[in-house]
Amino acid sequence: MERHFFPPPTEALRETLKKLPGIGPRSALRLVQHLMRHPALLADLAGALTQVAAEVDVCPACGFWKEKSQPLCPICADPRRDEPALCVVREVSDLIAIEQAGAFRGHYHVLGGVLDPLAGIGEKDLRLESLWKRLREGLYQEVILALGTSPEAETTAYYIVRALSDWPGKVTRFASGIPVGTDLSYVDTLTLVRSLRNRQPFQV
Numbered sequence: 001m002e003r004h005f006f007p008p009p010t011e012a013l014r015e016t017l018k019k020l021p022g023i024g025p026r027s028a029l030r031l032v033q034h035l036m037r038h039p040a041l042l043a044d045l046a047g048a049l050t051q052v053a054a055e056v057d058v059c060p061a062c063g064f065w066k067e068k069s070q071p072l073c074p075i076c077a078d079p080r081r082d083e084p085a086l087c088v089v090r091e092v093s094d095l096i097a098i099e100q101a102g103a104f105r106g107h108y109h110v111l112g113g114v115l116d117p118l119a120g121i122g123e124k125d126l127r128l129e130s131l132w133k134r135l136r137e138g139l140y141q142e143v144i145l146a147l148g149t150s151p152e153a154e155t156t157a158y159y160i161v162r163a164l165s166d167w168p169g170k171v172t173r174f175a176s177g178i179p180v181g182t183d184l185s186y187v188d189t190l191t192l193v194r195s196l197r198n199r200q201p202f203q204v
């Protein structure tokens with residue numbers, strides 16, 4: 001019924017905002033209201049969205065973000081990153097957390113989630129094929145599993161370890177110290193650095 005009096009562009013904005021995670025109809029309306037009250041913010045947001053859509057996409061190697069004009073993201077393209085280790089993380093936010101801790105000089109692989117049959121997330125939904133492909137290229141001697149501590153993350157870690165049983169390198173995981181069920185991006189830097197430095201061989 002609101003559709004009869006909402007200016008259509010504001011209705012379209014609200015409908016789009018509603019598709020974002022954690023935003024319901026009320027929050028979407030509140031955001032539209034806030035943006036209408038702050039035209040400069042609205043213009044900045046519009047500009048930022050347009051720019052990201054036009055100029056940024058996903059790194060084909062690791063799954064992080066990169067500028068479309070570049071073949072790889074800055075991390076994959078950096079020749080100084082010579083640690084022969086591939087750190088497998090769930091999401092880009094985990095990569096950012098580890099990167100900001102500044103203790104890792106290898107490369108990352110963003111899976112894009114973890115196996116979660118109840119949520120309908122299977123092997124095909126994750127960036128697993130590209131992980132196997134990267135590892136077959138022989139550039140890495142170690143895979144570090146940094147998927148977090150949820151039951152789904154554990155299942156995924158075991159799945160990867162089993163799939164890599166013939167791979168000649170070693171598979172390690174972050175040392176304990178990260179509370180069960182915690183997102184890596186919420187873990188403090190010191191704990192992250194410690195978990196990375198004290199990483200353990202993955203025992204199946």
Ligand SMILES: [Zn+2]
Nearest residue numbers: 059062073076
């Ligand atoms: Zn990359």
